[in-house]
Amino acid sequence: MISNNAEVILNAQDLSASITGTQILKGFDITIKAGEIHAIMGPNGSGKSTFSKVVAGHPSYSVDGGILEFRGKNLTDLEPDERAKLGIFLGFQYPVEVPGVTNGAFLRLAYNTVQGARGKDELDPLEFDDYIQSKLNLLGMDAEFLERSLNDGFSGGEKKRNEILQMAILEPTLAILDETDSGLDIDALRVVANGVNTLHADADAVVLVTHYQRLLNYIEPDFIHVVDGGRVIKTGDKSLAHELESRGYEWILEENRSSVS
Amino acid sequence: MSEQSIEFTASLLKDNGASLELSQEHWLKERQQEARFQLENNSLPTTAEEEWRFTDLTGLYKRTLSVPQADLPVDSAVVRSLVIPEALSSIVLVDGVYSPDMSFVDAGKTKIRVSNLEAALQDESLTSLLKDQLNKIDGDGISAFGEMNTALFKDIVVIHVGSGVQSFETIHVLNISTGKQTFNHPRLLLIAEKQAKVCIFEDYVGIGGFEYMTNSVSELSLAADSEVIHVKLQRDDDSAYHIAHTHVGVDNGASYRNWSISVGAAVSRHNMVTRQRQEGGQIDIKGLALGHGKRIVDTHSCIEHTRPHGESTQVHKTIAGGRSKVVFNGKVKVHKNAQQTNSSQQNRNLLLSARASVDAKPELEIFADDVKCAHGATVGQVSEDELFYLKTRGLDDAIARNVLNYAFAKEVIDDLPIQSLGGVIESYIKEQTKT
Numbered sequence: 001m002i003s004n005n006a007e008v009i010l011n012a013q014d015l016s017a018s019i020t021g022t023q024i025l026k027g028f029d030i031t032i033k034a035g036e037i038h039a040i041m042g043p044n045g046s047g048k049s050t051f052s053k054v055v056a057g058h059p060s061y062s063v064d065g066g067i068l069e070f071r072g073k074n075l076t077d078l079e080p081d082e083r084a085k086l087g088i089f090l091g092f093q094y095p096v097e098v099p100g101v102t103n104g105a106f107l108r109l110a111y112n113t114v115q116g117a118r119g120k121d122e123l124d125p126l127e128f129d130d131y132i133q134s135k136l137n138l139l140g141m142d143a144e145f146l147e148r149s150l151n152d153g154f155s156g157g158e159k160k161r162n163e164i165l166q167m168a169i170l171e172p173t174l175a176i177l178d179e180t181d182s183g184l185d186i187d188a189l190r191v192v193a194n195g196v197n198t199l200h201a202d203a204d205a206v207v208l209v210t211h212y213q214r215l216l217n218y219i220e221p222d223f224i225h226v227v228d229g230g231r232v233i234k235t236g237d238k239s240l241a242h243e244l245e246s247r248g249y250e251w252i253l254e255e256n257r258s259s260v261s
Numbered sequence: 262m263s264e265q266s267i268e269f270t271a272s273l274l275k276d277n278g279a280s281l282e283l284s285q286e287h288w289l290k291e292r293q294q295e296a297r298f299q300l301e302n303n304s305l306p307t308t309a310e311e312e313w314r315f316t317d318l319t320g321l322y323k324r325t326l327s328v329p330q331a332d333l334p335v336d337s338a339v340v341r342s343l344v345i346p347e348a349l350s351s352i353v354l355v356d357g358v359y360s361p362d363m364s365f366v367d368a369g370k371t372k373i374r375v376s377n378l379e380a381a382l383q384d385e386s387l388t389s390l391l392k393d394q395l396n397k398i399d400g401d402g403i404s405a406f407g408e409m410n411t412a413l414f415k416d417i418v419v420i421h422v423g424s425g426v427q428s429f430e431t432i433h434v435l436n437i438s439t440g441k442q443t444f445n446h447p448r449l450l451l452i453a454e455k456q457a458k459v460c461i462f463e464d465y466v467g468i469g470g471f472e473y474m475t476n477s478v479s480e481l482s483l484a485a486d487s488e489v490i491h492v493k494l495q496r497d498d499d500s501a502y503h504i505a506h507t508h509v510g511v512d513n514g515a516s517y518r519n520w521s522i523s524v525g526a527a528v529s530r531h532n533m534v535t536r537q538r539q540e541g542g543q544i545d546i547k548g549l550a551l552g553h554g555k556r557i558v559d560t561h562s563c564i565e566h567t568r569p570h571g572e573s574t575q576v577h578k579t580i581a582g583g584r585s586k587v588v589f590n591g592k593v594k595v596h597k598n599a600q601q602t603n604s605s606q607q608n609r610n611l612l613l614s615a616r617a618s619v620d621a622k623p624e625l626e627i628f629a630d631d632v633k634c635a636h637g638a639t640v641g642q643v644s645e646d647e648l649f650y651l652k653t654r655g656l657d658d659a660i661a662r663n664v665l666n667y668a669f670a671k672e673v674i675d676d677l678p679i680q681s682l683g684g685v686i687e688s689y690i691k692e693q694t695k696t
């Protein structure tokens with residue numbers, strides 16, 4: 001939902017970032033306001049996944065220039081956990097398997113850490129069981145999930161549901177979902193999309209980083225950004241997605257090249 | 262030989278060993294004297310010996326240790342807090358000597374015979390068991406420290422599980438060390454007869470905050486088709502020296518499952534020899550050793566397949582933090598006629614600090630040609646990907662690392678058959694792997 005008076009949640013201006021000396025983001029601009037859903041699209045290697053990692057604070061990337069602000073606060077010096085406490089959530093393209101960490105205990109620890117930092121009451125194991133049940137229902141997950149090791153041996157669909165489950169309990173102001181649709185069959189995609197739509201509220205924003213238009217049939221974006229060469233080269237509304245679906249990326253990349261030269 | 266180790270040995274040998282009036286038990290006296298003789302002629306090891314290359318005991322040999330005072334009072338509340346709720350019987354030894362006041366054996370409920378040396382010698386059948394089995398489970402694998410235990414033990418815990426007595430009731434053998442600059446030599450003999458089942462929890466703990474040395478020998482004999490669960494927890498005082506021997510003999514169709522957890526002491530060494538004595542048999546060993554502070558924690562294990570169709574698995578995990586030194590030497594020996602042995606060994610080491618060290622040495626000696634023997638050893642650090650993932654969920658660096666360190670160790674204790682120990686060991690791990 002677009003509202004002109006809404007608060008700016010994420011502001012990136014002329015952002016550049018590199019990994020082991022190689023510059024990936026080269027003047028990335030984006031402004032995301034409360035209530036909005038944005039899609040970031042682009043070919044492989046365009047820098048869209050890097051952008052999501054940089055916002056979450058991945059230690060391998062260094063920000064070399066530009067502005068990166070969350071609700072007016074400079075993010076670049078903050079640790080990933082500090083960003084999470086502020087309300088930034090990254091749904092991983094490849095959720096990490098962590099054998100030996102029990103999913104349920106981990107979710108409670110994350111919940112208590114993040115919500116505690118926001119001044120909310122911590123929940124004991126019994127209270128947390130009650131709390132999480134409704135979230136499990138939303139995502140069609142069995143409570144048995146909580147007994148397993150975090151993502152360990154999960155199917156692709158289970159991992160992505162577990163990401164949305166974490167999003168549900170951490171209640172982020174900004175959720176960046178990196179290729180959440182990859183590896184999902186159509187039923188799982190519906191469940192995940194329904195979860196995101198249900199959780200999204202006027203006060204928060206969602207960013208979908210995706211390669212394909214398919215996800216956007218289920219989660220309708222307000223803005224679509226096409227990324228290439230480490231920066232946003234075109235921004236449009238949802239009709240842009242359909243154009244991309246029928247014509248591919250090449251025409252935009254062409255258009256951009258000719259305008260640059 | 263070093264001067265220091267000779268002097269140290271001599272100072273210990275001033276002790277006379279079992280203080281009982283055992284003159285009528287010539288065989289026992291002879292065995293103790295034979296061990297004393299061996300010890301006088303073979304001094305205690307130094308780092309010049311291959312088997313002790315990584316574990317320097319010079320600090321121990323410089324100490325002047327003495328015989329602990331007899332009957333030191335121990336606060337019964339402390340004992341109560343240590344005894345696990347699952348224990349149907351608890352045998353408490355204070356500085357290596359059985360304490361009847363603090364021990365609890367429910368004779369009405371248990372069919373398992375539990376006895377100290379004095380009582381065992383008043384019983385004909387237990388005496389003959391002692392005669393047959395004491396110091397006989399693994400005759401040639403005994404080290405100088407093992408000889409020292411035999412020469413100087415004051416008492417023996419004898420556990421006899423009769424033929425067909427099937428109960429996984431837990432017997433908690435709680436070794437408490439109280440002494441300042443003292444040594445003790447706890448001795449345990451467990452005999453499981455045919456088709457017997459038992460769960461034994463061997464526990465070492467220091468309560469005085471003083472330096473001492475524990476030098477234990479535990480011998481376990483498993484007759485055909487018996488099942489023994491054996492959990493050893495070493496949570497000695499941070500300044501203590503802990504030297505332990507576990508010798509296990511496994512007969513046809515028997516199953517031996519061991520968990521050995523080391524979370525204490527300044528220097529610890531666990532020598533473990535598990536030997537198949539007949540065809541078949543299953544040996545499963547899980548180990549966890551935590552290196553913390555300046556601790557040295559050394560595990561030398563040997564699984565010996567001497568006959569065909571034996572199976573063994575071993576998982577040994579270590580975490581080395583601070584300036585600690587962690588040693589694992591895991592030998593698997595498959596004798597020439599031990600065909601169709603199926604054995605696997607895994608050793609995983611997690612290094613937490615640049616100043617800690619891990620010496621891992623898997624050693625496979627295979628003389629049979631129709632066997633399956635798998636092994637692997639790794640040394641690694643906390644995964645950066647896992648760390649980042651947890652941090653994006655709000656966990657700060659220290660907590661995320663602590664969670665991952667515990668997760669690494671958890672595999673070893675996940676299926677611990679004594680439930681209440683899970684939480685106890687979890688807190689040791691979390692406390693000692695904090696960053």
